[in-house]
Amino acid sequence: MSGTTRIWSPVDYSKDGKQVDCLRLPISTDTSAYGWIPIPIIVLKNGDGPTAVLIAGTHGDEYEGQVALMRLSRQLQLHDLRGRVIMLPSLNFPAVRAGRRVSPIDEGNLNRVYPGHAHGTATEMIAHYVTEVLLPMADLVVDLHSGGRSLDYVPCALVRGGKTLSENRKLHDLLDVFGVPFAEFTDGTGGGGNTTLPAAAAQLGVPVITAELGGAATLRRAGSDLAEQGVLRLLKHLGMLPSCEVPAPGPVRLMNGDNMDLFLYADSDGIFEPMVDIGDEVDEGQLAGLLHSIEAPHSPPTEIVFVRRGMVAFKRHLALTVRGDCLCGLLEDVEPSPDIRR
Template sequence: MTGTLITSEVDFDVEGKQAGYLRVPHSTHRSAYGWIPVPITVIRNGDGPTLVISAGVHGDEYEGQIAVATLARELDVADVRGRLILLPMVNFPAAEAGCRVSPLDDGNLNRLHPGDPKGSPSEMIAHYHEEVILPLADYAVDLHSGGTSLIYPPTLLRGPPHSPEEEVGLAKLTEAFDLPYAWVFTGGGGRGSTARTAMGAANRKGVINVMAELGGAGCVTPEVLRQAERGLRRILHALGMLPDHTPDAARGTRELHVLGSVYADGAGVFEPLKTIGDDVAEGETVALINHPDTPGQAPDAVTSPHGGLVLAMRAMAQVRRGDALYQIARDAL
């Protein structure tokens, strides 16, 4: 028994296509016996793997929400082999508010796993995700973006393999998603993972899984959305779950190791001197922090502690000390 208080309107074991909500109990002034609706679609058709595709873990990340909702709308039972579980807005309160964290409890769902079955709404959702949903899965894909504050190119994230089976599975997901970049972690993962993320939860449950960063800046970019939707169908086909789909030719993925971030050392207006994909030398000036509030004050130069290329950058011009301006990576060896 998981001890969860969340109930599901869908039956994960029934053949066919079902759509409904996970009901997260939430008692408030305006609704004493109310519940929060987390949308879910399950498509099951015969033998085959179970794939969980999630988005909206952070509520201000939108390409994934659209891509998962599109699959839920467009795919029918006859299209699928196996079981597909689609969660377009896992942290529904955050997604409804368009915020990274839930307005109900300030919960960052990607920092709360394994959650608490009797905790705050975000903790209950994290627990249900880890203890009810993921144990059903053979594979999982969790879709993110840079949210309001960052911009990423379409980038797959994955950990190192811990078994021959996982090595084959991660390679299959990476090649099928076929995003321009892959951020490959050099450590961690596995069933002993202590990460409080959705990826950590999947690892603890033995699920072969990847994550993706897809755009950001609090908006939807058509080309990034197209790459996300294309990649998800390619994954389904590669797993044998979408047999009638005909994938186009692979474009190739550049694998990277992330070295670290470049931070603002004071408040002001961020003037980028580099953009995504640019090469950066260690010690090079990559940005200026301007001070238009102080007449005559020169901008502060920001230098990179790393040499490599820009994988992600800040989307917002106003900065404070400690804000990440860039993420720097290098080619995986």
């Protein structure tokens, strides 16, 4: 990561008021030599106070968070706010417009290229802008996801563990306030490791709440409602919306998903027939699903079994499967460390 961002915008982050515009992502093509792609942005600022950066559309086929931020962009009133809210409902706009997980411009997965590059691909430029411009302003980032077209997720939230006792306590409090049913402290195992937004934010000590709110490339109202209410609770918790009325959060079950034994993968091609649903409690040795060979339809299907006990956090939504596809993932209960208890 080096150099000044190439993305520009008329938005003035230091200015009080409500600004609705876009970031300009430069692009040069056969039909537009000096063009740019819009990334919609809404900024509300009312005096001094914390800054919350709210993001959705990191992956274009994940819709609950996008709609939740669209609603919030219309709902939030400047006179109720103390501080600054920056909303990007479709951060990877090329992927959102295409309805794809990755960008159709460069096949980039935005949550696998952080901290990005100022003079890199389109996706790397977006990651660099977030890292260099938005994160240094932020007191909190909320990054809203779901499973996209390939996965279906139980509503849950995850945070990357902090560097200090005080950071971990703060993260634990934020998870409780956000209020989705299941929460996880993670080191990135099974995901993007050090190439994600939370990893970049951790280098600056900025807390990030990442939420998974549904999946299957559809829109579940329950997931978008959870996102909307959770964000409002967080803003109120930070003192940014002191008069906001929002339902109290439900209980949050702290879990772990960092062991690779909690993930099941296909070892051959076929059609996956799941035998469990998200949210199910399963035991070691229990049947997770059957993998039917399309090349040898007369052969018995391969049985996929869990090697640990836990709760089904996500499962593959697409039936057609190739070797290496992730079929299922578990979360397991953990006792919160005394270091992160309030």
